[in-house]
Amino acid sequence: MSHVRRERWIAFFILLPSILLIALFVYGFIAWTGVVSLSQWDTVMPDYRWAGLENFRRLFEQAQGVAARRFAIDLWNTLFFTILFLLLCVGVGLLLAILLDQKVKGEGVFRTIYLFPMALSFVVTGVVWQWIFAPGTANYPRGVNALLHGLGLDALRWKWYTDTSGIGPFHKALIPVILAAAWQLIGYTMAMYLAGLRGIPEELREAARVDGASEVGIYRHIVMPILQPITLSALIILGHTSLKIFDLIYTMTGAGPAFATDVPGIFMFETTFQGNHYAQGAAISIIMLVLVALVIVPYLVSTFRREVQL
Amino acid sequence: MRRRLDPWRIGIYALLTLFALLFLVPVYVLLSSSLKTFVEVEDLSRLWSLPSGLHLESFRSAWFGIPSKGLRGLSQNLLNSVYLTVPATIISSVIGSLNGYVLAKWRFRGANVIFPVMLFGMFIPYQSILIPLTQTLATIGLGGTIWGLILVHVVYGIPITTLIFRNYYAEIPTDLIEAASIDGAGIMGTYLRVLFPLSLPGFVVVIIWQFTNIWNEFLFAVSILQKPALQPITVALRNLSGSQIQEWNMIMAGTLIAAIPTLLIYVLMGRYFIRGLLAGSVKG
Numbered sequence: 158m159s160h161v162r163r164e165r166w167i168a169f170f171i172l173l174p175s176i177l178l179i180a181l182f183v184y185g186f187i188a189w190t191g192v193v194s195l196s197q198w199d200t201v202m203p204d205y206r207w208a209g210l211e212n213f214r215r216l217f218e219q220a221q222g223v224a225a226r227r228f229a230i231d232l233w234n235t236l237f238f239t240i241l242f243l244l245l246c247v248g249v250g251l252l253l254a255i256l257l258d259q260k261v262k263g264e265g266v267f268r269t270i271y272l273f274p275m276a277l278s279f280v281v282t283g284v285v286w287q288w289i290f291a292p293g294t295a296n297y298p299r300g301v302n303a304l305l306h307g308l309g310l311d312a313l314r315w316k317w318y319t320d321t322s323g324i325g326p327f328h329k330a331l332i333p334v335i336l337a338a339a340w341q342l343i344g345y346t347m348a349m350y351l352a353g354l355r356g357i358p359e360e361l362r363e364a365a366r367v368d369g370a371s372e373v374g375i376y377r378h379i380v381m382p383i384l385q386p387i388t389l390s391a392l393i394i395l396g397h398t399s400l401k402i403f404d405l406i407y408t409m410t411g412a413g414p415a416f417a418t419d420v421p422g423i424f425m426f427e428t429t430f431q432g433n434h435y436a437q438g439a440a441i442s443i444i445m446l447v448l449v450a451l452v453i454v455p456y457l458v459s460t461f462r463r464e465v466q467l
Numbered sequence: 468m469r470r471r472l473d474p475w476r477i478g479i480y481a482l483l484t485l486f487a488l489l490f491l492v493p494v495y496v497l498l499s500s501s502l503k504t505f506v507e508v509e510d511l512s513r514l515w516s517l518p519s520g521l522h523l524e525s526f527r528s529a530w531f532g533i534p535s536k537g538l539r540g541l542s543q544n545l546l547n548s549v550y551l552t553v554p555a556t557i558i559s560s561v562i563g564s565l566n567g568y569v570l571a572k573w574r575f576r577g578a579n580v581i582f583p584v585m586l587f588g589m590f591i592p593y594q595s596i597l598i599p600l601t602q603t604l605a606t607i608g609l610g611g612t613i614w615g616l617i618l619v620h621v622v623y624g625i626p627i628t629t630l631i632f633r634n635y636y637a638e639i640p641t642d643l644i645e646a647a648s649i650d651g652a653g654i655m656g657t658y659l660r661v662l663f664p665l666s667l668p669g670f671v672v673v674i675i676w677q678f679t680n681i682w683n684e685f686l687f688a689v690s691i692l693q694k695p696a697l698q699p700i701t702v703a704l705r706n707l708s709g710s711q712i713q714e715w716n717m718i719m720a721g722t723l724i725a726a727i728p729t730l731l732i733y734v735l736m737g738r739y740f741i742r743g744l745l746a747g748s749v750k751g
Contacts, residue, residue, distance in 0.1 A: 164654045168573035171565050171654075175625050176581060182622045183588040186596035186603075193598055203602070253486060259479050269737060270487045275744065276733035278683030280701040281726045284708045284718060285493040288500070293511065303514045340490065348741055401592035404685040408705045422686075425594045430690060435598055442594035453590040461583045 187446065194439035201433050212440035223415050228441070230416045231424050233326040238335055238420065239399040245339035246395050247388060250346025255376070257347075258354045268351070272344035279341070283408025286337035290317040318410045321417050330417035334406055338399070346391045353387045354380065393456045400448050421445050497726075501525050501719035508716040525716035529724055536712055541721050543696060544703035548682055548728075551613050551699050555620040556677040562621065563628020563673055564666060568658050570629065571636035572644050582633070589626035597690055604691060616691050616699075620681045627680075628673050631746045635669035636662065668739070675736055676743030679729045700725045 194212055198204040216228040223230065253271055257264050274282065292315070293299030298306045302314045318333045357380060365375050403422030412419040412427070421441050429438030500508055502518040503525070532540030570582055600619065601610065609615030639662065647657040685701045692698045695706070704725050708718050733740050 164648075165573060165575050167654045168569045169575060171569050172581070175562060175566050175585070175629065178622050179585050179588050179625060182596065182600070183591065186599040187591070189599035190595050190597075249486075253483075256479050256483050259476075261479060261483065267483050267487055269734070270490050272737070272741070273730065273733055274490070274493075276679055276729045276740065277726050278685065278701050278729070280683070280685050280705050281722050282493075284704060284722045285496055287708060288496060288715060288719070289493065297511050299511060299514060303511055307512075307515070340493070345744060348744060352745055397590055401594070403594070404701075408685075408708065411709075422592065422594060426686075426690070429598060438594075439598055442592065442597070445592040446595040449590060449592050450587075453587065457583045457586060461579060 190439045190442055190446075193436055194443045196436045196439075198435040198439075199433070199437070203435070208436060212436045213444075215437065216440060216444070227416050227419065227424060228421070230326075231419050231421045234328060234331060234416075234418065235400060235420050237327045238331055238338075238402070239396060241331075241335045242338050242342075242399050243392055243395055245335065246342050246346045247391060249339070249343045250391070251350050251384075251388075253343070253347045254350035254354055257351060268347075271347050274341040275344045277341065279404035280408045282337055282341050283405045286333065286340070287409045290333035290337075292316045292319055318418055319414055321415045323417075328413075328417040330410070330413055334409060334418050337409060338402070338405055341405070342395060342398070345395070349387050349391055350384060353384050357383055390456075393452055397449050397452045400452065401445055497719050497723055500715055501723055503716045505714060505716055508714075522716075525714075525720035526724070528714065528717040529721035533714065533717070536714070538707065538710070538712065538714065538717070539695060539703065541700055541703055541707075541724060544698055544700040545724060547613060547697060548699040548701075548725075551616055551620070551688075552678055552681045555617045555624070555681050556674055558617070559621045559624035559628050559677055560670055560673045562625060563630075563632045564663075564670065565658070566625065566629040567632025567634075567636050567669075568662055569654075570633045571639075572641065572662075573654065582629075586626045586630060588623065589630075593623070593686055597686075601690060611691065611693055611697070613692070613697060616688060619687050619691065620677075620684070623687075624677055624681075627746075628677065631673050631676065631743065632666075632669055634746060635666075635672070639665060671736070671739045672743045672746070675732055675739050676746075679732065679740070679743075682729050 192205065195208060195210070196204060197206045197208045218225060220226065253267075257267060261267070289300050291299040292302050298314060301317070305311065305313050315329075318330045320330045321328070323329050361379060362375050365379055370378070401422055402420055403426065406418055406420055407423050407426070410418040412423050421444065425438050425441040425445065428434045428441065432438075499516075499518055502521055502523070504519075504522045505524075507513065507519060507522070508525075528538070528540070530540050530542050532538050570578055604610040604612075604615040604619075609618060643661050644657055647661045652660060682699075683701060684699075685705065688699050689702045689705070692702065695703065698706075700721075704718075704721050707721055
């Protein structure tokens, strides 16, 4: 065996434990969860008797009562949460990055302030925003309601994350949760956009100015097209985060009244570890996995296909 | 010196300042509430006002607990977080470094498939592996233990640590490796003599990233560790804030205690923190 070939084998053996661990803990366990989702396991004791797709069917059942429709509610909540959260993160993140790119004094301070929530636990964020949006009662307002009361703006008081009303399938109670999540992750998009903006050579903008382009025109026709791949990455990373979000909402509001702030992550956790309905919990998690995979797999494939071409 | 009053620039600073103030609202809430007495924090007419003085009793309660009300202190949980985070961070950084080296410099057939397949592991919703995971940990005798949780963080940390190190090593000229190879150094010799000494910035990024993530993590911890005395601080904090008795000054003090380690790292080493952040978006 040649020297190089021997070295390649050693290289492979260095990687092997990681490959085996990932094969078992990621792919093996996913398959195992798949088996559980098709089983009758409904107590603390494992029970692998075949149930077919019954656990999935039950999730989509059109039955009466909120509890029976919990999963449908969760999917709507996830949809609205994802859309609004992404809009806020991309919109505000881009705005802040462009503002910071205007050669402002104290840029470092502003950047630090916008980005520090990224260093915190979702649990920390959840606790603080739970306090901020706690509605209190009519006579004893808390949080923002207390602030509004103090300002004489009682008309603007509402029940925040304890509100059960909505517009169609959209629960207004999600708004405070979305704001908290955006507070934590806007810094992420801002940092990505800022890195992108800093990568644009000044000569490019200078050339456009010489050609008589306005500042707004430069952003529209030069900067934004360059930033487009960053927007795509941000949407995929944050989008998949919001599909599996758990800690923040679990800490801040939990499932909420009539599941107004419930998401599949919470449903799965409560069903499995508090209700011991393991098969049902497994079915929820498989659906979560499929949703995330639909977003992530094309992203990984396109990223690595591009790399192989290089 | 004449100051040019450009309305455009004033607008930029006004917007930046407005957003900065909004971003700092939770910090104000945390600091002001944690410095209040219990009577003061429950006075709904003064919820948003500054504390009447620097009352530190809340930190005392958060640290030692309030046994009379059945509230546990967080000191043990903070220690648990340290016991958990430090070994898990070190082990997963070393594994990531070796993997990243192999993938960046010893490309073998199939590596271009193995790597993305590995990376998928960092995006999955962990709910989808949680049931087999808790079963397996129980079977191998690590259920409900901090060691079990360390193992979990090491395993699921493999994709991200490998990714960051692979991209880091890709920047190091292959000539260096080849020179060492000509000198007769084997793959491990090259790693120890050439790569490892150049790895410090890579290790800083990965260690900061892993430390922050593992310290802040909640789902694995709450699913694996049921004993309150073993839980890391995130789980204990959520139990505190979700309990019937809400001592808000104590809760906010506890929140600050939970947040300070990662905040300190961010403030002191922000540059490296951002690098880890941007590395996570897989620029292959």
